[in-house]
Amino acid sequence: MKHAFVPPADLEPLVRHPKATGPGQHIGLHHSTCFGCGDDTPLGLHLKVIAGDDLSVTAQMPVVDWMQGGPGVIHGGVLSAAFDEVTGTAPLLIGAPVVTVHLEVDFAKPIPLGSTLHFEARILGKQGRKIYLAASAHLGDPEQIVASAHALFVTIDVQKHFAEHYDKRVIL
Ligand SMILES: CCCCCCCCCCCCCCCC(=O)SCCNC(=O)CCNC(=O)[C@H](O)C(C)(C)COP(=O)(O)OP(=O)(O)OC[C@H]1O[C@@H](n2cnc3c(N)ncnc32)[C@H](O)[C@@H]1OP(=O)(O)O
Numbered sequence: 001m002k003h004a005f006v007p008p009a010d011l012e013p014l015v016r017h018p019k020a021t022g023p024g025q026h027i028g029l030h031h032s033t034c035f036g037c038g039d040d041t042p043l044g045l046h047l048k049v050i051a052g053d054d055l056s057v058t059a060q061m062p063v064v065d066w067m068q069g070g071p072g073v074i075h076g077g078v079l080s081a082a083f084d085e086v087t088g089t090a091p092l093l094i095g096a097p098v099v100t101v102h103l104e105v106d107f108a109k110p111i112p113l114g115s116t117l118h119f120e121a122r123i124l125g126k127q128g129r130k131i132y133l134a135a136s137a138h139l140g141d142p143e144q145i146v147a148s149a150h151a152l153f154v155t156i157d158v159q160k161h162f163a164e165h166y167d168k169r170v171i172l
Pocket residue numbers: 030031036084085086088089092097098099100101102128129130152154156158172
């Protein structure tokens with residue numbers, strides 16, 4: 001698949017955090033009202049991201065009617081949000097809370113309503129606070145990639161980062 005993203009050649013290799021979620025286990029909620037993973041959002045993606053046995057994660061997402069963009073197919077922004085969530089959760093495997101600074105999505109095939117997207121994301125490496133990831137999605141046949149993404153996240157101090165905007169309405 002064509003893409004324009006070139007990760008640095010000198011990325012530092014990484015290992016799983018000793019307390020990382022075990023392979024095959026659901027990586028717990030970021031918070032319950034998160035658009036990507038929260039259970040308490042009527043119109044959220046409700047993604048359950050599952051830890052792989054290395055530096056990868058997987059997730060599945062049914063493509064339902066409200067996600068529609070072009071007639072009969074998913075909206076590109078919804079797909080991008082799903083990639084953001086799946087790639088953004090993976091750095092928890094190395095114990096790094098992160099926020100997105102850059103996300104690129106390559107749309108290879110139309111993705112029909114009624115299908116199920118299967119996501120896979122993996123950490124490529126890091127450079128200081130920057131964590132580079134690649135992800136892909138298929139509709140059941142891993143050989144037929146329908147979209148892919150590259151993302152760059154930056155590790156944050158969670159308390160400091162959200163202090164200014166944190167609102168008591170958000171249930172953590
Ligand atoms: C309870 C909550 C817990 C949350 C934690 C747990 C997470 C559990 C998983 C959740 C999964 C969520 C998945 C959705 C995730 C979102 O959607 S997050 C929401 C969208 N993103 C944002 O709001 C981030 C907004 N940006 C910022 O706040 C600031 O840019 C940041 C990220 C704090 C960085 O600012 P800074 O600390 O001043 O650092 P800065 O030196 O500017 O940048 C650091 C490095 O990144 C580079 N960089 C920055 N931006 C870019 C860019 N666009 N392109 C390339 N390089 C860049 C800089 O050049 C710098 O590189 P070096 O000089 O170190 O080589």
